[in-house]
Amino acid sequence: MIVTASAPTVRLDEAPWLAGLTPSAAAEALRDLPGLAFLESARPGRNARWSYISADPLVVIEGPSAGADPLAGARDLLQRLDRGPPARPDDGALPAPPFLGGLMGFLSYDLGRRFERMPELALADQDLPQLRLALHDWVVAFDRRDGHAWLAGRALDGDAARLDRRMADVQARLLETTADTSSHANAPDVPTDIIFRSGLDRPAYESGVRAVRAAIARGEIYQANLARRLEAPFDADPWPLYRRLRSGDPSLFAAYLDLGPDSATGAPRAIVSASPEPFLSVDQDGAVATDPIKGTRPRGRTRAEDRELARELLCSVKDRAENVMIVDVLRNDLGRACRPGSIRVPRLCRLERTDAVQHLVTTITGRLDAGRDALHLLAASFPGGSITGAPKIRATEILEGLEPVRRGPYTGCAGWISPDGAMRTSILIRTFVADGRRLSLHVGGGITWGSDPAEEWEETVAKARGPLRAIGATEAS
Secondary structure: OOOOOOOOOEEEEEOHHHOOOOHHHHHHHOOOOOOOEEEEOOOOOOOOOEEEEEOOOOEEEOOOOOOOOOOHHHHHHHOOEOOOOOOOOOOOOOOOOOOOOEEEEEEOHHHHHHOOOOOOOOEOOOOOOOEEEEEEOEEEEEEOOOOOEEEEEEOEOOOHHHHHHHHHHHHHHHHHHHHOOOHHHHOOOOOOOOEEEEOOOHHHHHHHHHHHHHHHHOOOOOEEEEEEEEEEEOOOOOHHHHHHHHHHOOOOEEEEEEEEEOOOOOOEEEEEEEEOOEEEEEOOOOEEEEOOEEEEEEOOOOHHHHHHHHHHHHOOHHHHHHHHHHHHHHHHHHHOOEOOOOOEEEEEEEEEEOOOEEEEEEEEEEEEOOOOOHHHHHHHHOOOHHHOEEOHHHHHHHHHHHOOEOOOOOOOEEEEEOOOOOEEEEEOOOEEEEOOOEEEEEEEEEEOOOOOHHHHHHHHHHHHHHHHHHOOOEEOO
């Protein structure tokens, strides 16, 4: 329970009173607060354990800092939160959540222009920030593995009394919800007949694949990740979309980020993600990991067909080569912030599945160099190599001329950053963006010399099918 006198500046309270309340129901109870941030492990998996909910942030950064370091403002904000470990109420018998408060939000793919040399050719038609990071002094954490829940917090500028008041308000809201666990079921729904249209039709996308292959033939690149954007008019509440997505296409790195209303129309805006792909993780001791996905097949309609598609993927020379090329890019990126000689590849091209597709996934690890932190690692590795190409800079230049609109949040990252040095982020794929006027979904794939244009188009159709089906939508043929 919460202690109101002599409260510490870092709090960690086990919350048995949340028993029976799911993470999504807890998020529903807090949804009337501004700036809801919900990072959820909605599917069992090797990386699935913790889900985090917070809202009503103390400060929000919407844009990179001026000067040489675009993340300087984020670093300054983190320093205002107490970074020490909490006094454990259970003497350490239970595993503490890795995140007790800090920054939550997203970095847009287009922020990459502040870290790398990227041209500006594609149309920027979404009025969204390149970066939105919110400082949260409290968080509700759910441990999927053992079922425990926590209410935690870090005081801003040492003000323990304010932290105590804010955490008490959160607890009161959640206690009210546990007394009426059906209340979250009354939220408004969205249409089930949304029809998305692609900004690139099939001939144009296949032409783009051929253009990438031509660049490979000229020796400019080895691979590039070509994407297309699907969109539909939409100005409704995005939250019901997330409820459908998390149940219809559950993922290891689901996310709902409230971006506030559109300044012109007042329509709600949000990022609604069912990403299967982590980007960068760092623990308190500076251990770094990333798990790029390259190589995809659909799930089979029968068990036998599913196994045959998996066998085809595992034996595909093209897909394995694509995966290994991206591993080289990420090893180089991590090496810019990690200790020399610390980069390792403990797992190469293992098979992982979602409800709609199956992938080849590799794990790369390292350790931060002296004087480097999680934000240095982000700057050194952004945008992610798995969604750009090899070599990264030339691949992004070519893609900018083939994709008619800016990517926005797509293939950026979402996640949390703690003042104690830890961080966990995901790549924003399988992600809907509600910008107040439209609902958009990008899909893409890695193009190599061995790519067949027709097959690459069909792969994007397969990738779109899962999230679209989950929300009751379709792509216009």
